[in-house]
Amino acid sequence: MPIPSWKSGLQEISENVFAYVHSGVGWDICNSGFIVGEDGVMVIDAMMVASLVDPYIKEIRKVTDKPIRYVVNTHHHVDHSFGNQFYLPTEVVSHRGCREAMLTRGADINMLSERWPQYREDWLKTQLTPATVTYEDKMIVHMGDRVIELLHPGPAHTYGDTMVYLPQEKVLFSGDVAFHYLTPLARDGHVSNWIKITNGILNHLDVTTLMPGHGPVSDKEAVVKTLKYLRLVKRTSRLHFDRGSSAEETCRAIRLGEYANWVEPERILINVNRLFQEFRGELPKARAMRFG
Numbered sequence: 001m002p003i004p005s006w007k008s009g010l011q012e013i014s015e016n017v018f019a020y021v022h023s024g025v026g027w028d029i030c031n032s033g034f035i036v037g038e039d040g041v042m043v044i045d046a047m048m049v050a051s052l053v054d055p056y057i058k059e060i061r062k063v064t065d066k067p068i069r070y071v072v073n074t075h076h077h078v079d080h081s082f083g084n085q086f087y088l089p090t091e092v093v094s095h096r097g098c099r100e101a102m103l104t105r106g107a108d109i110n111m112l113s114e115r116w117p118q119y120r121e122d123w124l125k126t127q128l129t130p131a132t133v134t135y136e137d138k139m140i141v142h143m144g145d146r147v148i149e150l151l152h153p154g155p156a157h158t159y160g161d162t163m164v165y166l167p168q169e170k171v172l173f174s175g176d177v178a179f180h181y182l183t184p185l186a187r188d189g190h191v192s193n194w195i196k197i198t199n200g201i202l203n204h205l206d207v208t209t210l211m212p213g214h215g216p217v218s219d220k221e222a223v224v225k226t227l228k229y230l231r232l233v234k235r236t237s238r239l240h241f242d243r244g245s246s247a248e249e250t251c252r253a254i255r256l257g258e259y260a261n262w263v264e265p266e267r268i269l270i271n272v273n274r275l276f277q278e279f280r281g282e283l284p285k286a287r288a289m290r291f292g
Contacts, residue, residue, distance in 0.1 A: 003181040003261055006216035010059050014169040018063065019211045020056055025182040025263045028116055030079040030213050033173050034060055035166070037143025040069030044164050044173045045213070046083035046092075049122035053083040070141065072150060073131060074175025074213065075158040076101035077188075078112070084129035093139070094131035095152045097160025101188075102130040137289065153177060153201075155286040156194035157185065157213075170208040172201070180215025180222040183259065183267040184229055186274040191234050193286035198227040204291035229259050233268065237275040247272045 008023040016036040022029045029052070033044040041064060047053050060068070073081040073094040081102060084092050107128040113120045139150040149165040157176040164173040176185070177197060186194065201207070201223050212222045233254060240250040251268050259265060277283055 001258065001261060003263070004216075010063075011217060013209045013211065013217055014166070014171050017166065017169060017171055019217050020059060021211075021216060022214075025214045028079055028119070030176075031211055031215075032056060033164075033211055034063075034068075035143065035146070035148065036064050036066060037069075037146055040067050040143065042070040042072060042141065042143065042148065042164075043068055043087060044072050045074055045080045045175065046071050046087060048079045048082045049119045050083070050086055050125055051119065051122050053086040057086070069143075072162060072164055073098050074162045074164070074173070074177075075160055076105070077158070077176070080175070080213065081130075082107070082126060082128075085127050088129070091133050092129060092131045093133045093135070093150065095150075095160040095162050096134040096136060097152075097158070098162065099131040099134050099160070101158065101160055102128060152289065153197040154193050154288040155190040155284075156197045158188040159190070159284065159286075161189075165205065165207075167206065170206050172205060172207045172210045174201075174210055174212050174223070176213035177201075178210060178212040178218075178222045178226045179229075180212040180218050180225065182214040182263045183265050184226055184271070185267050186230075186271045189274065190283055190286040191230055191271070191275050191278060193288050195227060195230050195234065196288040198223050198230070200288060200291035202227070232256070232259070233271050234275055237272050238279065241276055241279050247276055 006023055011019045013019050018034050020032040030045055032047055035042045068087050068090050071084055071087045071090050071092045076098045109123045113123045137152050141148040151163045151165055161177055207220055210218050210222055236254045237250050250272050
């Protein structure tokens with residue numbers, strides 16, 4: 001069954017809480033969002049380049065003229081974080097691991113231009129802008145009466161993931177901890193820990209509205225679908241790893257079912273290779289946050 005279509009644009013998902021959703025999904029386009037508080041705005045995920053950020057800031061300004069006080073990076077990948085500079089002056093906030101990954105990987109403009117030539121002019125304007133404020137496990141921001149929790153769930157999609165949770169509104173900005181109709185990607189993550197984390201969200205976080213890093217606004221169903229995919233891939237990968245199969249042979253054996261219709265199902269090879277690293281004990285230790 002083909003995946004459904006959805007509209008791009010701004011959606012108010014709770015009072016003064018907005019999702020900026022893209023109908024296109026891929027390596028270069030992520031969702032963003034923002035929260036309007038009494039004295040300013042918090043943006044969740046900066047997006048990638050000026051030509052993507054500028055229209056977004058115009059949408060924010062249609063809603064409010066309050067200053068953008070915070071930009072939160074849910075993780076270090078370029079589609080979520082390389083637009084930080086275009087919101088300055090503001091505090092850029094991330095988990096410590098996100099900032100470290102940005103500094104370690106840097107910004108190779110030539111490589112980025114080769115990978116996304118449609119943004120060649122944009123890359124010339126790009127300057128790496130990592131977080132100015134970092135946290136370890138949890139950070140609480142008070143914007144007037146609104147309580148915003150920045151949660152590091154533990155290594156999942158990456159080792160520096162952040163989720164933005166509004167407990168009063170029951171809204172979760174999951175970043176790429178949850179995918180919706182784009183194939184999950186574990187290239188920089190830890191699949192077994194990611195499975196624990198998605199279980200924790202389902203069992204312990206009171207969420208009625210969820211904005212994933214990619215795909216349409218959902219509820220916990222996006223987490224359910226992400227969890228089912230991860231379990232499927234891990235189960236089959238473990239079986240074939242123990243038999244001595246290669247990653248390529250394992251991919252051919254996995255029956256993706258509904259996930260075969262998700263965008264970029266070929267990510268399966270990246271995910272299987274990451275699982276094989278995990279099975280060989282090659283990944284750094286990973287621990288899920290304590291929910292509840």
